Amino acid sequence: MVAVAELAGVSVRRGQALLLDNVDFVVDEGQRWVVIGPNGAGKTTLLQLLSAQMHPTTGVVELLGEYLGAVDVFELRPRIGVSSSAIAVRIPGHELVRDVVVSASYGVVGRWNERYDEQDYGRADALMREFHVSELADRTFGTLSEGERKRVEIARALMTDPELLLLDEPGAGLDLAGREILVATLSELCLDPDAPTTVLVTHHVEEIPAGVSHALLLSHGKVVAAGPIDQVLTSDNMTSAFGLPLKVGIADGRWSARMDIEHVPTA
Numbered sequence: 595m596v597a598v599a600e601l602a603g604v605s606v607r608r609g610q611a612l613l614l615d616n617v618d619f620v621v622d623e624g625q626r627w628v629v630i631g632p633n634g635a636g637k638t639t640l641l642q643l644l645s646a647q648m649h650p651t652t653g654v655v656e657l658l659g660e661y662l663g664a665v666d667v668f669e670l671r672p673r674i675g676v677s678s679s680a681i682a683v684r685i686p687g688h689e690l691v692r693d694v695v696v697s698a699s700y701g702v703v704g705r706w707n708e709r710y711d712e713q714d715y716g717r718a719d720a721l722m723r724e725f726h727v728s729e730l731a732d733r734t735f736g737t738l739s740e741g742e743r744k745r746v747e748i749a750r751a752l753m754t755d756p757e758l759l760l761l762d763e764p765g766a767g768l769d770l771a772g773r774e775i776l777v778a779t780l781s782e783l784c785l786d787p788d789a790p791t792t793v794l795v796t797h798h799v800e801e802i803p804a805g806v807s808h809a810l811l812l813s814h815g816k817v818v819a820a821g822p823i824d825q826v827l828t829s830d831n832m833t834s835a836f837g838l839p840l841k842v843g844i845a846d847g848r849w850s851a852r853m854d855i856e857h858v859p860t861a
């Protein structure tokens with residue numbers, strides 16, 4: 595297997611705070627990972643490392659065969675597609691949806707004077723079809739619903755044909771219908787053998803798309819468990835990560851996690 599990303603003994607420190615604590619994590623080509631953990635576990639910090647936006651304080655990060663610290667990150671970043679609310683807020687509301695998607699090929703948000711060729715527009719149109727937003731191509735980004743925006747953002751993240759796709763809480767803020775449509779779309783993506791290696795962060799196990807093969811459970815900056823999803827998303831591991839008795843299950847391909855009221859400690 596070829597490692598697309600490899601973290602070895604990685605820690606990230608800010609002042610007294612240890613955001614990641616001696617993390618080892620390997621993502622092999624073709625795998626689809628979900629990263630889960632309580633608030634403050636270090637998920638966003640991990641994605642910042644994986645998107646070459648941050649360097650570790652100690653340890654080694656290898657991305658797409660290059661070592662962070664020994665590579666020009668501006669050459670590395672276009673090879674990594676990212677969809678996150680931090681990027682979405684930079685997209686001007688007056689931008690046409692087609693331009694939001696196509697402008698990723700220049701690594702810009704908001705069109706200026708770049709020239710795109712037919713191939714760029716062809717790819718943008720194909721991605722908009724794939725993510726069921728073709729009919730929105732001539733609408734402005736600011737007029738879209740949250741669910742529609744998320745799908746446009748993911749189409750944009752795929753525009754450069756990245757080798758690694760990072761999705762930071764794609765289901766956040768969606769209503770039930772929006773979430774279900776997004777999960778279905780992401781399931782198609784994760785089940786597509788031609789789709790890039792993917793790492794998805796979510797707070798809700800219900801949002802894990804079909805096709806996700808591996809899970810990383812983080813808590814307080816440390817790895818609680820990592821590996822094939824069935825071995826990681828167990829009631830014991832989730833209980834340990836969240837510090838609350840949890841019952842975890844899967845039915846019809848969808849995960850669920852509920853507080854295990856029989857095992858809640860009494861005061």
Ligand SMILES: Nc1ncnc2c1ncn2[C@@H]1O[C@H](COP(=O)(O)OP(=O)(O)OP(=O)(O)O)[C@@H](O)[C@H]1O
Binds near residue numbers: 633637640
């Ligand atoms: N610059 C910083 N200085 C000090 N602490 C920081 C800094 N940046 C982040 N932290 C802390 O590091 C921890 C990990 O943050 P991170 O955003 O990676 O967690 P997360 O798992 O993404 O959390 P959430 O689920 O709430 O988004 C948090 O406790 C956060 O407050």
